[in-house]
Amino acid sequence: MEPIIKVERLAYSYPRRELVLYDINFEVNKGEVLGIIGPNGAGKSTLCKALNGLVPHFYGGKYGGRVVVAGMEVLEHTVAELSTKVGIVFQDPEEQMSGLALTVWEEVAFGLMMLGFPKEEILKRVKEAIKQVGLEGFEKRSPFELSGGQQQRLAIATVLAVKPDVLVLDEPTAQLDPIGKFEVFSVIKRLAHEGSTIVVVEHEIEELATFADNILLLDQGRVKAYGPARDVLTQVEKLKSLGVDPPSVTELTYLINKEYGANLEVPITLDEAIKIYSEAVGVS
Numbered sequence: 001m002e003p004i005i006k007v008e009r010l011a012y013s014y015p016r017r018e019l020v021l022y023d024i025n026f027e028v029n030k031g032e033v034l035g036i037i038g039p040n041g042a043g044k045s046t047l048c049k050a051l052n053g054l055v056p057h058f059y060g061g062k063y064g065g066r067v068v069v070a071g072m073e074v075l076e077h078t079v080a081e082l083s084t085k086v087g088i089v090f091q092d093p094e095e096q097m098s099g100l101a102l103t104v105w106e107e108v109a110f111g112l113m114m115l116g117f118p119k120e121e122i123l124k125r126v127k128e129a130i131k132q133v134g135l136e137g138f139e140k141r142s143p144f145e146l147s148g149g150q151q152q153r154l155a156i157a158t159v160l161a162v163k164p165d166v167l168v169l170d171e172p173t174a175q176l177d178p179i180g181k182f183e184v185f186s187v188i189k190r191l192a193h194e195g196s197t198i199v200v201v202e203h204e205i206e207e208l209a210t211f212a213d214n215i216l217l218l219d220q221g222r223v224k225a226y227g228p229a230r231d232v233l234t235q236v237e238k239l240k241s242l243g244v245d246p247p248s249v250t251e252l253t254y255l256i257n258k259e260y261g262a263n264l265e266v267p268i269t270l271d272e273a274i275k276i277y278s279e280a281v282g283v284s
C-alpha cells in the first residue's frame with residue numbers, strides 16, 4: 001500500500017533566507033500517527049506547512065525534493081485543492097476562527113459551505129464533527145465564548161468536517177491550560193485510536209509517547225532521529241543534547257541502568273513503567 005504521506009529529499013528556504021529544511025525524508029501510512037519533536041526554530045511548523053502546500057505556494061522561497069500527500073504532489077496542486085486532503089490546526093485557537101460565524105455550528109459549517117457541499121451533507125457532517133470533539137450542546141454558543149480547550153476542539157471539528165485524509169496538528173495544546181490540554185489530548189488520542197492519520201508537533205513528549213507510532217526528531221532543519229516512538233524516545237542522551245526532554249520514566253530508567261548497572265527494560269509511558277517496576281520489585 002502506498003503511504004498517505006511521502007516526503008523525499010525535501011529542502012526549503014523562505015525567500016532570501018538560509019535553508020530551514022535540509023534533506024527531509026519520511027513516510028506516514030494510513031492510520032498512523034507521526035509525532036514531530038525538536039527545539040524552537042527547528043523547522044517543525046515549516047514542515048507542517050509543507051504538507052498542506054502553504055510551503056511553498058504561499059510563502060515562495062526555494063524548494064527542492066518532493067512531498068506527496070494522498071496521491072497529490074504538493075508542488076502540482078493549489079493550497080485550496082490540498083485543503084480537502086490535509087486539514088491543519090495551529091496552536092493559537094482564536095487566530096484560526098473564521099471570525100465570520102456567530103455560532104459553533106456555523107463555524108464548523110462554514111468551510112463546507114465554501115466547498116459547496118449540499119445542505120443535507122453539511123447538516124450531517126457538522127453534527128458528526130461536533131460529536132467527534134465532544135462539543136455537543138455548544139452548537140449555538142459564540143465561538144468567542146468558549147474556553148481555549150473548547151476553541152481548539154472547535155478548530156479540530158472544522159477540519160474534521162471536511163474529512164481530510166491527513167490531520168496535521170502544530171502544537172495544538174501549547175497555549176492551553178491543563179484542563180484544555182487534557183480535553184484536546186483526549187480528542188486526539190481517540191481520533192488516533194479510531195484510525196485517523198495524524199501528524200502532530202508536540203512538546204508534551206509524555207503525552208505523545210502514549211499515542212505516536214513514529215517520531216521524527218528535527219533540529220536546525222535536519223532529521224536527527226526518525227523511527228518507532230520507542231526507538232527515538234529511548235535515545236536519552238541525544239534528546240537531552242538537543243534540549244528535548246525525554247519522558248521522565250524513560251530518563252529515570254536510563255539513568256538507573258547507566259549509574260547502577262541495572263538492566264531494566266526502558267519504558268516510554270507511565271503505564272509501561274508501572275509494569276516494569278512492579279515486576280522488578282516483585283509485587284506483580
Ligand SMILES: Nc1ncnc2c1ncn2[C@@H]1O[C@H](COP(=O)(O)OP(=O)(O)OP(=O)(O)O)[C@@H](O)[C@H]1O
Binds near residue numbers: 014041044046
Ligand atoms: N515566514 C517566515 N519567513 C522567514 N523565515 C521564517 C518564517 N517562518 C519561520 N522562519 C524561520 O524558519 C526557521 C524554522 O521555523 P519554524 O517556525 O518552522 O520552527 P519551529 O520548529 O516550528 O519552532 P517553534 O518550536 O518555535 O514553533 C526559523 O529559523 C524561523 O525563524
Ligand SMILES: [Mg+2]
Binds near residue numbers: 044
Ligand atoms: Mg512551530
